[in-house]
Amino acid sequence: LFTGLAPNTYNVTVQNAAGCISPATTLSVNALPAPPAAPTATVTAQPTCSTPTATITITAPTGAGLEYSVNGTSYQPTLVFAGLAPGNYNVRVRNTATGCVSAFTPVTVNAVPTALTPTGSLTLQSSCSFPFGRFVFSTPLGAQWEYSINGTTYQASTVFDNIPPGSYNAVVRDMNTGCVSASIPFTVNAVPNPPAAPTVSVVQPLCGNTGSITVTSPVGANFEYSLNNSPYQLSPVFNGLSGIPSLYDIRVRSIGDNCVSAATNVNLTASPAPAAFVATFKCKPTPGAGEIEFISPTGAAYEYSIDGINFQASPVFAAVPWGTYTVTYRVAATGCRAPSQTLSLAGIPGPVTVSVNQPVTCAGGSITVTSPIGPNYLYQLYAAGGGPVITWQPSPVFANLPPGGYTVLTGTNNAGCILLHPAVLTIGPLPIQPGVLNVSTVHPACGETVGRIILTPPAGANLEFSINGTTYQSATTFNNVPPGNYTVTVRNTATGCVSAGTSITVNPAPTFPTIPTGSVTTLPDCDNSGGTITVTAPVGALYEYSSNGGTSWQSSPVFTNLPPTTYSITVRNTGSGCLSQPLVLTVAAGPVRPNPPTLTTIQPDCTGSLGIITVTAPVGGGVQYSLDGTVYQTSPVFPNLTEALYLVRVKDASGCVSFVTPAIILVSAGLPAKPVITVVQPICPVLTGSITVTQPIGANIEYSLNGSGYQTSNIFPTVAGGNYSITARFRSTTCVSPVTPANIKGLTLADCTAPVNGDIYFPSAFTPNGDMTNDGFGPGPRSNLTAVSNYSMMVFNRYGEMVFKTSDPFTQWDGRYKGKMLANNAYTWVASYKYGTGELRRRKGSVMVVR
Numbered sequence: 098l099f100t101g102l103a104p105n106t107y108n109v110t111v112q113n114a115a116g117c118i119s120p121a122t123t124l125s126v127n128a129l130p131a132p133p134a135a136p137t138a139t140v141t142a143q144p145t146c147s148t149p150t151a152t153i154t155i156t157a158p159t160g161a162g163l164e165y166s167v168n169g170t171s172y173q174p175t176l177v178f179a180g181l182a183p184g185n186y187n188v189r190v191r192n193t194a195t196g197c198v199s200a201f202t203p204v205t206v207n208a209v210p211t212a213l214t215p216t217g218s219l220t221l222q223s224s225c226s227f228p229f230g231r232f233v234f235s236t237p238l239g240a241q242w243e244y245s246i247n248g249t250t251y252q253a254s255t256v257f258d259n260i261p262p263g264s265y266n267a268v269v270r271d272m273n274t275g276c277v278s279a280s281i282p283f284t285v286n287a288v289p290n291p292p293a294a295p296t297v298s299v300v301q302p303l304c305g306n307t308g309s310i311t312v313t314s315p316v317g318a319n320f321e322y323s324l325n326n327s328p329y330q331l332s333p334v335f336n337g338l339s340g341i342p343s344l345y346d347i348r349v350r351s352i353g354d355n356c357v358s359a360a361t362n363v364n365l366t367a368s369p370a371p372a373a374f375v376a377t378f379k380c381k382p383t384p385g386a387g388e389i390e391f392i393s394p395t396g397a398a399y400e401y402s403i404d405g406i407n408f409q410a411s412p413v414f415a416a417v418p419w420g421t422y423t424v425t426y427r428v429a430a431t432g433c434r435a436p437s438q439t440l441s442l443a444g445i446p447g448p449v450t451v452s453v454n455q456p457v458t459c460a461g462g463s464i465t466v467t468s469p470i471g472p473n474y475l476y477q478l479y480a481a482g483g484g485p486v487i488t489w490q491p492s493p494v495f496a497n498l499p500p501g502g503y504t505v506l507t508g509t510n511n512a513g514c515i516l517l518h519p520a521v522l523t524i525g526p527l528p529i530q531p532g533v534l535n536v537s538t539v540h541p542a543c544g545e546t547v548g549r550i551i552l553t554p555p556a557g558a559n560l561e562f563s564i565n566g567t568t569y570q571s572a573t574t575f576n577n578v579p580p581g582n583y584t585v586t587v588r589n590t591a592t593g594c595v596s597a598g599t600s601i602t603v604n605p606a607p608t609f610p611t612i613p614t615g616s617v618t619t620l621p622d623c624d625n626s627g628g629t630i631t632v633t634a635p636v637g638a639l640y641e642y643s644s645n646g647g648t649s650w651q652s653s654p655v656f657t658n659l660p661p662t663t664y665s666i667t668v669r670n671t672g673s674g675c676l677s678q679p680l681v682l683t684v685a686a687g688p689v690r691p692n693p694p695t696l697t698t699i700q701p702d703c704t705g706s707l708g709i710i711t712v713t714a715p716v717g718g719g720v721q722y723s724l725d726g727t728v729y730q731t732s733p734v735f736p737n738l739t740e741a742l743y744l745v746r747v748k749d750a751s752g753c754v755s756f757v758t759p760a761i762i763l764v765s766a767g768l769p770a771k772p773v774i775t776v777v778q779p780i781c782p783v784l785t786g787s788i789t790v791t792q793p794i795g796a797n798i799e800y801s802l803n804g805s806g807y808q809t810s811n812i813f814p815t816v817a818g819g820n821y822s823i824t825a826r827f828r829s830t831t832c833v834s835p836v837t838p839a840n841i842k843g844l845t846l847a848d849c850t851a852p853v854n855g856d857i858y859f860p861s862a863f864t865p866n867g868d869m870t871n872d873g874f875g876p877g878p879r880s881n882l883t884a885v886s887n888y889s890m891m892v893f894n895r896y897g898e899m900v901f902k903t904s905d906p907f908t909q910w911d912g913r914y915k916g917k918m919l920a921n922n923a924y925t926w927v928a929s930y931k932y933g934t935g936e937l938r939r940r941k942g943s944v945m946v947v948r
Contacts, residue, residue, distance in 0.1 A: 103925070103941065104128040131897030132197035133190040134158050136165065144183055144209040146276035151206040153178045155188060162193050169201070183208045200896075213237060213278040215269040217255075223262055223288050225356035230260040230285035232267055243270050248280070262287045291356040292320060292349045299363055302340040304433035305370025309336045310363055315349060323348045340367025368428070371435035376424045389414040389440060391426060401426045405437055451505055466493035466505060479504040534562075536585050536599050541606030543675040548603040550575040552585065559590040566598070580605035607673030610635050613642075613666050613680045615654070621687025623753030627658035628684035635668060635677075643667045646679060661686040688751035691715055693758045694722070696745055701765030703832030707737040708762035710745060719750030726754070740764040769793050769825040769834035772800070778907045779844035781883035785815040786841040788823060797828050804833075818843025820869035838869045842907070855881060856932055857906070862945040865912035873909025874926070874944050882906045887937060890928040892944070894919070906930070912946050921946050 099107075108121035134157070142152040155165055155176040164172040167186040187201035221231035234244050234255040243251040246265045257267075266280035295312045302308035312322055312333035321329040325342075329350050338345070346360035375392040391401050391412035400408035403422045412426075425437040450468040466476055470493050478487040478495045481502025487495055495505075535553035552562055552573040561569040564583040584598035611634065619629035632642055632654035641650045646665040656664070661684050668677040692715065699709040712722050712733035721729040724743045735743075744757040773792040779785055790800050790811040799807040802821050809828075818841045825834040857880035864871050875890065876882055885906045892901040892910050900914035912918055927941040 102126050103943070105941070129895075129897055130192070130195040130197055133163060133192055133199040135200040136188050136190045136202050138188040138202050138204050140204060140206055141177075143207045145274050146210055146212065149209040150180045150182060153181060153186060153188065153204055153206070155190075158190060164191050164193055165189070166191065167204075181206050197896075210271065210274045210276050212276065213269055213271070215267070215278045215281060217267055217281050219283045219285070222286050225289055225291050225354065228262070228288040229258070230262070232257045232260060232265070232283060234267065234269065237269060241272050243272055244268075245270065248277075260285050289351075289354040289356050292351050292358040294359040295322070295347050295349045295361045297347060297361060297363055299365070302338060302365055302367045303431060304368055307336065308338045308340060308365050308367075309334065310338065310345060310347060310365075311335075312347060312349065319352050321350050321352055323350065338365055340365040343367070368431045368433060371426065371428055371433050374426055374435055374438075376438065376440060389417050389422065389424065391424075394426075398429055399426050400429050403440075462498050462500075463494060463496040464498060464503060464505060465495075476505065534585065534587050534596070534599065536601045538601055538603055540604040541580065543607050543609060543673055545606045547577040547579055548606075550578050550583065550585065550601060550603065554587065555596075557589075561588050561590055562586070563588065564601075566595075578603050607670060607675050609675045610640060610668040610670050610677035612678045613668045615666060615680060615682065617682055617684055619657075620685055621661060623688055623690040623751070625658070626687065627660055628687065630656045630659060630664060630666065630682055630684065632666060632668070632680075639670055639672060641669050641671055643669070647676065659684045688749070688753045690753045691720070691747050691749045691755040693756045694745050694747045696758055696760050698760050698762065700763050703766065703768050703827075703830060705765045705767050707739060707765075710735045710738060710743060710760050710762070712745065712747065715747060715749075721748045722746070723748065726757075738762045766827055766830040766832050768832050769798055769827055771835040772823045772825050772837040774823055774837055774839055776839055776841065778842050779818065780907075781844065781881075784844045784846070785817055788813040788816055788821065788839050788841070790823065790825065793825055793834075798825050799828050800825055816841045838867065840869050840872070855884065856938075857882065857885060857930070859926065859928065859940065859942060860944065861942070862947050863912070864947050865918070866948050873911055875903075875909035876906050880906075884933045886931045888928075888930040890926060893925045893927075895922065895924075900924070912948075918948075919946060921948055 104126045106123060106125045109124055110121045111119040136155050137157040138153055138155045140151050141154040142148075144151050153167060159176065164174050165176065165178075166172040166189050167178050167181070169187060169189055172191055183206045186204045186206065188204055189201045190199040191197070215234055216236045217232060217234040219230055220233050221227075221229075223230050232246055238255065240253075243253055244255055244257075244267070245251045246257050246260065246267045248266060248268055251270055262285045264282065264284045266282050268280045269278040270276065292315055296314045298311045298313055300309045310324070316333050320333075321331050322333050322335075323329045324335045324347055325345055326348075335345075335347075343365055345363045345365065347363065348360050349358040350356065372394060374394060377390055377392060389403055395412050397410070399412075400410055401412050401414075401424075402408045403414050403417070403424045405423045405425055408427060421439060421441045423437045424440050425435050427434040450466070452465045452467055453462065464478070472491075474493075475489040475491060476493055476495075477485055477489045478498075480486050481504065486498075486503070495503075534555050537551045537553075539549040539551065541548045550564055552575075554560055554562065554573055561571050562573060562575075562585065563569040564575050564578070564585050566584060566586060569588055580603050582600065582602050584600055586598050587596040588594070613632045614634045615630060615632040617628055618631040619625075621628050630644065636654050638652075640654075641652050642654050642656075643650050644656045644659070644664045644666055647667050647669070650669060656666075663681060663683045665679040665681055667679045669675070694712045695714040697711045697713055699711075701708050710724070716733050720733075721731055722733050722735070723729040723746045724735055724738075726744065726746055729748055735745075740762055743760045743762065745760055746757055747755045770793045772790045775789045775791060777787045777789075788802070794811055798811075799809050800811055800813075801807045801824050802813055802816070804822060804824060807826055821839045821841065823837040823839055826832065858877040860871075860874065860877045863874045865873065874892070876885070888906045889904050890902070890906075891899055893899050894914075900919065901910040903910075923943045923945050925941065925943050927939070929937060929939045931937050
């Protein structure tokens with residue numbers, strides 16, 4: 098019994114104990130039957146809320162002699178498997194003739210979707226102003242859901258606006274499964290009714306008074322009221338209305354539901370208070386009578402009264418007896434009455450009697466009216482043949498009159514009636530008066546309380562002097578004179594005549610400026626080594642200021658750029674020269690700007706990491722650091738920096754910021770791409786091969802075999818047999834790419850001499866693990882491939898499917914099929930070729946993939 102024979106033709110012979118061999122019997126072992134292809138299958142109906150099972154449908158392969166299974170045990174000839182519970186299924190095809198089973202195709206039946214309980218609420222109820230509601234779903238949210246409040250009409254939005262009053266059930270439906278959630282019942286209330294339009298009572302604003310509006314219905318604790326859209330109030334009464342504007346609208350609002358009534362419009366007609374008036378008495382020639390006339394206002398709109406009872410249209414009341422009257426007027430249209438006034442009428446006085454005092458001194462004479470006298474009379478003095486010397490005055494005495502003729506007139510002080518009987522008289526000549534003197538003053542200086550008055554007297558003897566008209570002295574200088582106004586006169590001691598007065602003023606002593614108030618308003622800062630002192634009082638154009646005790650002065654109360662020290666601030670009055678007491682202030686030393694930072698930078702490396710800037714000085718002591726002058730940090734290290742120009746600053750504990758130190762972070766060059774190569778194997782009689790890099794290429798790239806010296810050429814032309822690591826490197830950054838392995842077959846001169854009966858060798862296993870040793874399957878080492886022609890090789894898996902084919906003896910199988918590495922297993926190969934000048938040879942065998 099011979100087992101484990103590969104498909105082939107065999108010559109079976111028998112040999113006996115004597116060594117004799119029988120004629121051969123030719124037997125053939127057929128090729129293995131190929132299994133069916135792996136099936137194509139899909140879940141054509143996943144479980145739903147209403148149907149908890151699924152259906153799997155197979156679309157290929159199909160045909161007679163095939164049967165199908167989803168569990169590897171039970172097979173059926175139909176392509177559809179219905180009623181499947183959720184879970185994972187392996188779909189297979191079996192050839193009923195050979196019993197060969199395909200590779201399985203995995204298919205998953207989803208779990209039955211669970212019912213959903215949504216959340217949501219009625220966020221807006223109906224009201225008087227908006228008769229609809231709003232419902233908003235809170236969960237679930239997402240594109241797979243749609244929403245309904247009646248179970249019929251669905252929408253993608255979670256918000257339902259303009260919902261009429263009524264009862265509703267809100268549900269959510271899964272668009273993928275069609276599952277509908279449990280419902281959320283809600284009700285939109287009926288629209289409430291507004292209050293009735295208010296009825297009101299009105300008090301009009303007449304005669305300058307204010308009016309009022311009172312709501313009489315509806316009233317009660319559930320209502321509040323508004324006038325012209327003003328804030329609502331609980332009281333139905335609106336007082337103090339001026340009637341401007343004249344049109345008012347009143348609304349009632351229900352406190353429970355905020356429903357507002359229609360407006361009730363009310364017109365208020367304002368009438369102003371009458372203006373103040375002017376009425377006068379006019380004298381009449383008729384004894385015992387006069388005339389009262391209203392001067393303003395006048396016109397057809399007004400009526401007038403002198404007793405407060407009887408009114409007339411005329412503003413003139415003629416032939417009014419003397420007496421006291423209460424006068425007023427009113428507006429005819431409204432009856433509004435002005436406040437009354439009292440007007441008294443007196444009779445015309447009789448003849449004027451006077452007495453005359455003739456001048457005996459330089460002061461002149463005087464005239465005194467002796468009749469009529471009293472509080473109702475005024476008096477006026479005319480020069481003979483001229484105009485008035487003294488106009489109307491209540492005093493009956495005219496004093497200090499120079500010589501000449503005079504006429505005295507008398508009148509009443511309430512009507513201006515002038516007497517018809519003036520008094521005429523004469524004042525005699527005056528004694529001789531002293532001459533005019535010159536006066537000067539010495540005002541008190543700062544800190545003094547009195548001044549001096551110095552006189553230059555007129556010529557003549559018998560003179561004495563006074564500055565108060567009472568006390569006289571012969572000396573022409575008045576010392577210790579307090580500040581004030583004085584009238585200086587000269588008196589002749591022989592005649593008693595006093596000169597006309599000369600007015601002079603002794604000014605008050607100028608006051609010292611107050612001790613100045615002020616402060617150091619600006620201390621020296623990081624940018625300015627000087628501080629600022631500002632005087633806040635006293636200030637003005639009258640003052641000047643010193644910061645050094647009076648050595649130098651300036652008009653400005655602000656001292657700038659002051660070095661740190663103590664200052665004595667003094668104020669001087671420019672008019673009087675008076676100095677204030679000093680104010681002592683100290684300008685403290687200010688902070689110093691830190692030095693620009695010292696930096697180190699780490700540029701991004703070849704792997705594309707970000708750059709780093711580190712401040713090496715100054716560090717510590719409350720120093721902070723910034724790349725942009727805005728955001729500061731306590732760490733001096735700035736990692737993860739992208740390509741940019743950075744302006745680095747430091748800020749110390751006092752807040753002073755240094756000048757910038759620039760730093761540049763460059764773009765990471767990255768790694769060159771892993772080289773793509775083409776390999777030319779040695780072919781007799783050439784014993785070396787070549788390796789050419791096809792990607793990446795460029796002027797900035799250089800290449801190396803096994804990491805040794807780099808070259809700018811992308812071609813390595815004479816490469817001896819062996820394993821190589823190909824890398825590319827950027828010339829500017831020396832960043833090296835990932836390795837691409839390459840293998841050059843070893844070839845010797847002996848290999849290039851084909852023996853007459855030579856052959857090639859196929860290994861029984863290979864290890865395609867990328868270590869460049871035994872990574873491919875084909876004619877093995879030491880095979881003289883230069884003697885091979887008409888070459889063909891194919892590799893099959895255990896199902897008879899061809900996974901590799903080549904006609905180049907130098908091309909080896911890498912263990913992949915359609916780009917995917919195949920599993921460790923035994924694979925069958927078949928090869929045909931000519932060696933040297935021999936006949937076509939056919940060989941087959943199995944090879945094991947081992948990783």
